[in-house]
Amino acid sequence: MPLPDLNQLRTFVVLYELRSLTATADRLHVTQPTVSYTLRQLRARFGDDLFHRQGHVMVPTPRASRLFGPLHEALAQIDATVSSPDEFDPATFDGELALALTSIGEQTFLPPIMPALARAAPHLHLKVERLDADLVADGLLRGTIDLAVTVSLMESPHLWRTPIRSVEYVALSSAAHPLPPTDPAMFAGRRFVRVSARGGHVYPLQAMIEQGLMAQVKLTVEEYATVPAVLEATDLVVLLPRHVADVFCGWFPGLRIAELPWPARSTPVAIYSRGEASLSPAQRWFRSVMFEAVAAGEYRVA
Incomplete structure (x- = not known):
């Protein structure tokens, strides 16, 4: 059986992130039957259902969860290779970035981070998600969260971590x-x-x-x-x-x-994101601004 092509793998990654055939079709600008057909091809190729429907949610199988990290990183590296390194301009960025914080994280870190974002990216919309230590790693890997700040120690080869205080x-x-x-x-x-x-x-x-x-x-x-x-x-x-x-x-x-x-x-408070190779230019910029705004002196590089 031939190897999946890049479009099939991208469909798999987006479906894993969004857990919805309709949302995946919208993201990829294709029809829902196209996504369903691609999923059937992937199931045949990998010999696994990959996703089970539970209500309106497509829940990944254990095999799909093992495939997601390496495939996402590989696609991110391809995208980074063919994209211009200077394509991201925070001054004109008008998209949304999601930051996971606890309630005390909101009180501690939003006061310094909001002025820093306003100066560099005045059109950005920051969405703060309530951090649940049991769910945040999955949100980072799926891309529903761009950054998280927590004392929880998440040991995943697909996550990047740096202490801030x-x-x-x-x-x-x-x-x-x-x-x-x-x-x-x-x-x-x-x-x-x-x-x-x-x-x-x-x-x-x-x-x-x-x-x-x-x-x-x-x-x-x-x-x-x-x-x-x-x-x-x-x-x-x-x-x-x-x-x-x-x-x-x-x-x-x-x-x-x-x-x-x-x-x-x-353990120290740390910033978490996807691994370096999996970050978009916007996420990489956001992480650097976040670190500069909230890191305590003992963790700053002189």
């Missing part, structure tokens, strides 16, 4: 109910807020379990956004990254940071 954890409480500084018994009798680890910050939960503090949790929330207002009005305590605590204290002067009485560091 270290993460140190502290305790935050109301100034009306301060914590003793670095006292091993500083949390005796105190009540805690627990925040979901879906955004990747798993250290606070791990520390509370290890230190026997889970019985003192009185409030569990999904996001950090409402935590500072709750802390200011109560005697509750939360464990969170220092750079986030600094932002919250700037908004709520009635909050106070306390050092933890044990070592409290995790």
